[in-house]
Amino acid sequence: MSERRIGGRVVHRGAGLAGCQVLAADPAAGVVVADTETGAGGAWELTVPGDRELLAVARCRGAAIGLAAGTPADDDLQLDVGATHELTVRLEGDELPDWARPIVQLMPLHLDGRDDALLRWITAPVRQISGGPLARVTAEARTLVRALQPGNWWIAAGVEHVPDARAQDMPADLRLETVRATAAGRELPAARGGYTFGLDGPLEVVLTLASSR
Helix, strand or coil: CCEEEEEEEEEECCEECCCCEEEEEECCCCEEEEEEECCHHHEEEEEEECCCCCEEEEEEECCEEEEEEECCCCCCEEEECCCCEEEEEEEECCCCCCCCCCEEEEEEEEECCCCHHHHHHHCCCECCECCCCCEEEECCCCEEEEEECCEEEEEEEEEEECCCCCCCCCCCCEEEEEEEEEECCEECCEECCEEEEEECCCEEEEEEEEECC
């Protein structure tokens, strides 16, 4: 089987974006044939089958969260995340201890200016492992700030801590989930264990965590 090399850069606001997962996807077969991660400056390169029409898809989960895609013809394909808006997530709850590090999950339901068919590659199996939400971010503080592509999004947060039974000084069992979400003083609609919101400009979302028991 013949092979070819494809590559390029993932960029956001004119700068290279490191840490994005780039997939070589075969839309006709519905499979990912190769994957890699962008390095310094957003550069990526893959060796792929030479006889397939492929789509290069960047899944970005760092400072900028979103998707970028293009048809690779050579080793100079620029995948641009494009316009983003600042999302601030504030975590609160009377049961949330200072030491807890909640995990915030984000998943686009629709991205403005992007074909909805692109969303299938968020959860497409890579090396036989299916993906979950586009981003799972551990919040080191009670406020988390990220740049997201405009569109409709799903969000949830939670804490699950099961201490080692051998360590007697570890904190007690703790399981918290999101029980309320607001933005601009309005309740967000609940959906599939989380909440949905539209993003067309800078936004602050407040998530209230409480015991799931």
